[in-house]
Amino acid sequence: MNITFRQIRVFVEVARQGSVARAAEALHLTAPAVSLQIKEVESQVGQVLFDRAGRRMGLTTAGEYFLVYAKRLLATLKDAEDAMARFTRLESGRLTIGMVSAATYFLPLLLAKFRAEYPAVDVRLRLGSRDQLGVMMQANEVDLCIMGRAPRDLPTRAEPFAMHPHVLVVSPQHRFARAEAVPVAALASEPFIVREPESGTREALQGFFDSHHIQPTYVMEMPSNEAIKQAVMAGMGISILSLHTIALEWANELIAAPAAEGLPLVRRWNVVNTAAKHLSPAAEAFRYFVLEHGEAHLASMFGGEFGLGARAG
Missing domain, CATH: 1.10.10.10 (Winged helix-like DNA-binding domain superfamily/Winged helix DNA-binding domain)
Known part of the structure; x- marks a missing residue:
């Protein structure tokens, strides 16, 4: 052919x-x-x-x-291009970054800063769940990923660059919104709106309940943080979400994030690539950029150690 x-x-x-x-x-x-x-x-x-x-x-x-x-051929060609680029250390070419949905709230602005320093790099973004991003990394369809926990059953290098707090979110009209602190036992009788089982947010939520020996009531599963936020604001239930996904609604008092026992759940944002992958100069430049500037970037966007201020109570 x-x-x-x-x-x-x-x-x-x-x-x-x-x-x-x-x-x-x-x-x-x-x-x-x-x-x-x-x-x-x-x-x-x-x-x-x-x-x-x-x-x-x-x-x-x-x-x-x-x-x-066809995907195997393109993956092999990408490996060859990256290998040749390393000989000249050219920080240019195409850089494809995978990200989970929660990263969409901060990564584009961070990428804008990166592009200002490396204008010759053509950046592409791919969105997916943790497992989907694992498949993309294995197929060499993405160079690096921004996510929480790295995919299971895939040898990776995962380097943390910032804290990733998850908080209780309720409607401003919910009784918890005016509470000084919500005891964890009070959550057992509340209707929870949750992500799909394979998502990192759902996994963190289930781990929290398991650690407190609570059997929660899940009334709805939704495939996106945006859908959950809308349902919570409408008073259809409560949830635990990444603080980095609710900044706009929280600032405008459309959603409340009351202090709660055992919360926030503090996970980590990681920059991840497959262990066997030799990164191109452009990918290495982005990796170093995220490790150096990622935490300060998130702090500037969301404020404070966890971004929790007076309205958390």
Whole structure:
């Protein structure tokens, strides 16, 4: 097969986006150019790789198999590019960073500061759960990740750079909002709105209850911190969330974070990469930047050791 790496990148992006138009936007190409590349790949492979349903592009069985090998080829090419860059120590090129959803509240501003120092680096972001980011790291689809606890069953280097407090959050109209301190036993009878079981926030919450021998009442599971915040503000239940996800609502008194026994749960933010990966100069520059500036950046955004002020009580 006479397929170029450019065509492979186009194929992988269309598979990821499920749309020619969105893939074209991500790749800074025109939609006809992307369609032409896909037709060329299918011609070279000798198989139909996508099912076309209107504007949606779904992989065929052959396409699913080909995607596995396409990702392997791109991962190998990325390793080669990183190895060559280390010879010249060029802090340029593409840097792909994975992040969990809670990091979206501070990482873009930190990246803006990084780009000001390293304007030649083309930064891309990938969002996912801890397990999803583990798969991306293993496939060499991301260089580094910003997350709490590193993925299970994957040898990684995880370096902490800042504290990551989790606090009790309630509606401003909830009786806890006016309490000086909420005893942990009082939480047992409250309806909790929680993240999905595989999330780090849910894991921390369950660990907190287990340590206090409390059987909580989970009334709703939601896939995002934003959804949980809206439900809490509407008075549908209470939750324990990362302090870094509620700053805007808390500052505007749309949500309350009362002091509670045993809280905040203090986890750590980590910059993570697979143990076997040799980082490119751009990735190393970002790693050092986060380790040096990450804690001060979070403190400037959220204030204090934990960001807990007078309204916490």
